[in-house]
Each structure stands twice: as structure tokens, then as C-alpha cells.
Amino acid sequence: MTDQLAGMRVDYRSEGLEVEQLEPTWHGQLAAWLAAAEADGVVEANAMVLATAGEDGRPASRTVLCKGLDARGVVFYTNYTSAKSHDLRATRFASATFPWYLQHRQVHVRGTVEAVAAAETQAYWATRPRGSQLGAWASAQSVRVRNRRVLDDALAGVTQRFGEDPVPVPPHWGGWRIVPEQVEFWQGRTNRMHDRLRFEADRDRTWTVRRLAP
Template sequence: MSHHSIADIRKEYSQQTLDEANVAAHPIRQFDLWWNECINSKIEEVNAMTLATASSDGLPAARIVLLKGYDDNGFVFFTNYNSFKGQQLEENPRACLVFFWKELERQVRITGLIEKVSAEESDSYFHSRPVTSRIGAWASPQSQVIESRSILKDKETELAESFDGKEIPRPLHWGGYRVKPVSVEFWQGRASRLHDRIQYTLEENGKWKIERLAP
């Protein structure tokens, strides 16, 4: 996509507004609207999102991961359960996701509770991955200190030989997490820094409260 067409997209969406009277009643429906507009705009890495976690003692950490699916139950990503983020999510099963689609001047912030997806769901996604990615899940002790890259390459070669011609099983230390939202904020860039911010908050009765926040 040329710079000119991206500029046109941004101009088109920066003229849009976000009004509490017009947004969807459920945040997943509103996310779905924006997600499809992003897909149709052919923005690169639409599914890239910041995942923020914290240890039980409050130590924060954040990194970019890829969204692999979403539905009314929440937002799913996959990783090594023994990684640093996996350790933090074990200690403190809460997280925040942030999508930033700069071309459309839009941001979505999702705060929620963490749960592991089912083994069946993790198996299904794992077996859909390229062979090299499946071997990589076995080869890398994610987040651990290693002496050199050659250790990874040697392990990868060794595993490729041992799995040659065989089905590669999913490592039990690798799988999916689901972020079940309790708060979702949609941010639409506007002129003069008077941006639109609409927040959905899950109430005890299971309904979503919709409020406008000051920019």
C-alpha cells in the first residue's frame, strides 16, 4: 500500500467520531466493527498488541504479542507457559492488552482476567503452525539465559532429525491464554487533542456500562 493511500485512510477515519449513543452495546461487537475496518484497510500487523502483565509483587512487564482469535469469551494468544510472562500470569492472572492502529488514529485498551485455553484449543492451533515453528516451540527455553545462538540452532537441528517423518506433538509447556475482559476502552483521535474515549465496564449483573472519558 502506498504512503498516499495510507494517508487517505487516516484522513477518512480521523474525521469519524465515537459517541456513546452510537457505539455497540457490547464491547466485542464494537471491537469487531473496528477490527473489520482495519482488515479492510489492509493495515500491516493488525493483530499486533501490547501485552502488559505484573508479578505478584507488582513488577510490571510489557511486550508485543499477536492476537490469534477473539470471541465473546475474550482475546486469545499463545506462548511458552514457562516464559517470564507465563510466570507472571501464573502469579497474577490479570493482564492488559493495547491495540494501536495509528493509520486510523485508533487505540483499544482491554483489561481482564487470564485463563488458559483448553488443551484441545492449544493442540488445534499448534498443529496449524509451520513445522519450523512447532520445532521452535520445543527448541527454545523461552526467557532463560543462554550462552549463544548456536545452542538454539544445534537443538533445532537435533529435534528436526528426531521428529523427521513423525507427528510433532505440542509441548505441555506451550499453549494459549485467554484475556476475559472486565474493562474495554476505545480511543478515536480527534482534532485539537480533544479525542473521543469510550469505556465499557463489566458490571456484576453481567451487563456493560458505557461511559465517556475526558481525553
Template sequence: MELEDIRREYLKDGLTRESLESDPFKQFEKWMQQTIASKIPDPTAMTLATVDAEGQPSQRIVLLKHLDERGFVFYTNYSSNKAQDIAANSKVSLHFPWHMMERQVKVLGYAQKVPVSESLQYFASRPRDSQLAAWASQQSHKISSRQFLMSQYLSMKEKFKQGDVPLPDFWGGYRIIANQFEFWQGGSNRLHDRFSYVRQEQQWSITRLAP
């Protein structure tokens, strides 16, 4: 398989210091709105990188479900590998790979559980089948077959056939508290535009980085 000759030019937009918002959350929201408007698939998909107790990094894609000035929120099983990593080391990284926009955003920070009330509010908004799936899946644990997984799902469907599906005590959200952002815009001849925001007390310091 020949890979070294696969390349393309990045010619969509440049990024200047003057065009940036002073607040990285506002800059992120601007790019997110543009990404959603572009109709690209899964605009809220983000790669979550964690490091376990032995120093082994791991990555997986999760979905951004809420964003405000407090941080980035996603939901998961609290017994999953990612949750165990966070329990050992709360420092994490997020990456938004908006390739069709020739853009990337990286976020560095730490993860903390959201209040149960927030998890409950989001869980109640999910489709019923997704609620049942949360109960059925022991995320990251070994299982014998897909048939076993489906049997667990059908068991939960029978168990909760009456009334609302309750919030599992092993399921909920994390909020990523950001202390650094990087916005990347593709440029011609591999001269990409990169800007870093670093939190300094109550302000953000903005720096252009070499590509």
C-alpha cells in the same frame, strides 16, 4: 535529540455514543475488520501487560489468535516470563495500537489457560517450522548465543523428522476474560473521543471519558 516538537493532528474519524455497539466485543470486531481491510501491518498485534509477584509491570507484543464472547486468546511457552507473571497475578491488560487508523483499544481482565484441546488444535495448524521452534526455544531463559538456539532447532528437526510434531507439554494458550474495554479515536486539537465499557453483571455500562 529534540522530541517535543514532533506532533500531528488526528483528523480521520470521530466516535459518538450513537455509533457504538452495545456489546464491546461487537464493537471490537467491527474495528478489527476495518483494520484488517486497511492493510496495515500486523493488525492482530497487541501489547500484553503483566505484573510479577514483586509488583513489577512488564509488557511485550503477542498476536491475537482467536476471539469470541469468551475472550481474547494468544499462545506462548508456559515457562516464559509472561506465564510466570500470570501465575503470580492473573490480572492483565491488552493494548491494540492501531496508529494508522488513529485508534487504540485497551482491554482489562484476567488470564486463564485454555483447554489442552484448544492448544492442540491451534498448534496443529501452525507451520511445521513454527512447531519445531516452540520445542527449540526455552522462552525467556538465558542462552549463550544464536548458534546455540539454531542447534536446538536442528536437534528438534531431527528428533521429529518422522510424522507430526507433538504439542509440547510446556506450550499452550491463554484466554483473557475481559471486564473492561476502552475505545480511543483520535480527534483534532487533542480532543480525542474515548469510551469505556465496564461489565456490570450481565450488561455493559458505557461511559464517555475526557481525553
């Protein structure tokens, strides 16, 4: 398998990325690339790989869905008792990567984290399918379970509990916002001479764009 992996190679031949082509803000540029990925047919173009670390410094990563984007940061929702939430409370830092392989693009967001306000969580919760709402009540995320039946029984239980009533936001569920300190836009180029343009925030939250070597 090692030989096969060594031979897996794609020579990216995009037109590249210049500072002058960027939108004025990092969130404007991210929105533009998100829209382009969706237009090109990328499934769940808002998927991002979230990386966290616990108090012991050991990293973990998983894919989540970005459900909010504005000048304040990028938002995702999860169980507040999950492993990722424990990490975020312990360190208050996270990074996320949007991997758009079809366009030979990536965006890396790094910064501090904050809990999303209850009103904003409620507004998003109202847009979720009922099945997803029930699932948030049924799953004690990251907790070990004996088998699949435990999960199915829990879902059946909450389905019966709420009946035809509206499903409220669970007290253990809500959003996290990554407040960026750096946002890097990566465009694949031939001969591995990729373009890397990074928005960097100063102490007063003014932004500077810098080019990095690949």
C-alpha cells in the same frame, strides 16, 4: 533529541466516535475495528501490546498476536514457562493494547486471565506452520542462552527428532485468555480532544458503555 521529540506531533482529524456507532458488544466492536485495520493494510493488525506484572509489582510489556476473539475474551499463545506466564500465574491479571496508528485508534483490554482449554490449544496448534511448531519445542522462552548457536542447534535437534512425523503440542505450551472487565475504544481527535468509550462489566457480566474525558 529531546527537542526533536517535543516537536513530533500529529493532529488527528478523524470524524470521531459516538456511543450510537458502537456495535452492541465489546467483542463485536473489536472485531469490526480489527477488520477495518486489516482492510487498510495494517501489517499484523492482530498485534497487541501485552502488559503484566510480577509478584514484586514491577510491570513488563511485549507485543504478542491475538489468536482468538469471542465473548469470553481475547486469546494469545505462548510458552507456559516464559516470563509473561510466570507473571500471569502470580497475579492473574493482564492488559492488552491494540495500537492502530494508521487509523488513529487504540483498544485497551483489561481483566483477569485464564488458561485456554487443551482442546482449544490443540485446534489452534494444528493451524501453525511446521516451522513455528518446531520453534516452540526448541526455545526455552526467556531463559538466558550463551549465543545464537545454542538456539540454532536446539532447532536442528528437534527437527531431526520429529523427522516427517506430526509435531505434537509441547506440554509447556498453550494459550492464555484475557477475560475483560473493561474494554476501551480510543479514537484520536483534533486538539487532543480524543473520544474514549469504555465498555465496563458489572458483577453479573452485564455491560455498560461510558464516555471518558481524554
